[in-house]
Amino acid sequence: MAPYRISVNGTEHVVDVLPDTPLLWVLRDSLGLTGTKYACGMALCGACTVHLDGAAVRSCVTPITEATGKIVITIEGLAADSGHPVQKAWIAEEVAQCGYCQSGQIMSAAALLAKKPDPSDADIDAAMAGNICRCGTYQRIRRAIHHAARMPGGTPLGGGLRPPSEPPPGMAPAKPALEPVTYPGGPLEQVVKVPERRGIQ
Ligand code: FES
Ligand code: FES
Numbered sequence: 001m002a003p004y005r006i007s008v009n010g011t012e013h014v015v016d017v018l019p020d021t022p023l024l025w026v027l028r029d030s031l032g033l034t035g036t037k038y039a040c041g042m043a044l045c046g047a048c049t050v051h052l053d054g055a056a057v058r059s060c061v062t063p064i065t066e067a068t069g070k071i072v073i074t075i076e077g078l079a080a081d082s083g084h085p086v087q088k089a090w091i092a093e094e095v096a097q098c099g100y101c102q103s104g105q106i107m108s109a110a111a112l113l114a115k116k117p118d119p120s121d122a123d124i125d126a127a128m129a130g131n132i133c134r135c136g137t138y139q140r141i142r143r144a145i146h147h148a149a150r151m152p153g154g155t156p157l158g159g160g161l162r163p164p165s166e167p168p169p170g171m172a173p174a175k176p177a178l179e180p181v182t183y184p185g186g187p188l189e190q191v192v193k194v195p196e197r198r199g200i201q
Contacts (some may be wrong), residue, residue, distance in 0.1 A: 001016050001017060002016065002018075002019060003016050004017065004064045004065070005069070006023075006026070006067050006069075006072055007070070007071050008073075009072070009073060009074060009076055009077025010077060013030075013031060015031070015064065017030065017064055019063060019065050020063045020064075020065075022059060022060050022061065022062060022063060023050070023052075023059040023062040023064055023066070023067045024048045026067075027050070027059060033076050035074055035075040035076045036048055036049075036050055036059055036074050036075060036103060036104075037100055037101070038060060039100070039101070040060070041060045041061075042060070042061065043060065043130075044132070045101070045104075045131070045132040046101070046104040046108060046130045047101050047103075047104045047131075047132075049103075049104035049107040049108050049131065050072055050073060051072070051110070052070050052072055053070045053071055054071075056107055056108045056112075058130075073107075075107060078106070078107070078110060084110060085148040085151040086106050086109050086110045086113065086144070086145070086148045088148070088151065089144040089145070089147035089151065090102070090106060090144050092144070093143050093147055095137050095141055097135035097136075097137055098135050101132060101133045101135075105131045105137075105141055108130075108131050109128065109145050109148070111127075112124065112145070113145065113148055113149060118149050119146075119149065121142060124141075124142050124146075125142075
């Protein structure tokens with residue numbers, strides 16, 4: 001166990017966990033942020049998607065060491081009042097069915113729109129391909145992304161704090177930039193190495 005400092009939704013936390021602890025477990029179990037969901041645990045479904053320095057990443061395969069020193073935004077921090085344009089569009093288009101995949105879908109959509117404010121259907125399909133919905137809400141997701149793109153004011157990423165500076169003495173240092181690799185479950189551009197799978201229940 002070791003202390004790691006992370007910034008989540010604008011608040012800095014110190015968590016004492018093993019270095020290969022997935023960010024997902026830190027968010028859910030250490031910080032009580034259960035809006036980010038666990039499903040496959042293998043970067044195959046997108047249910048656990050959060051933003052790490054603005055990029056959509058799979059928190060189930062992102063070890064805490066990769067999140068240290070970076071800005072983490074979860075569904076809870078996307079907007080203070082659930083008023084992010086993507087969230088408004090999701091409500092307007094009545095996207096959710098069972099809802100389990102939806103926080104991951106929204107985080108991926110928000111990252112897409114922050115980078116590409118007026119995406120084509122092909123852009124949406126490519127960016128969202130790694131987010132699986134077993135209720136089959138894909139058409140409504142696509143409509144909601146177009147809906148959000150038409151909203152005035154654009155679609156910023158959530159949060160907004162700058163990354164923490166140097167860690168205090170004795171604290172784990174920030175890692176360098178993530179290595180670009182490919183997700184097995186989708187085409188997102190920024191991923192971290194997949195740690196050995198733990199005994200996740
Ligand atoms: S739970 Fe992380 S991608 Fe499925
Ligand atoms: S809304 Fe049920 S899995 Fe997507």
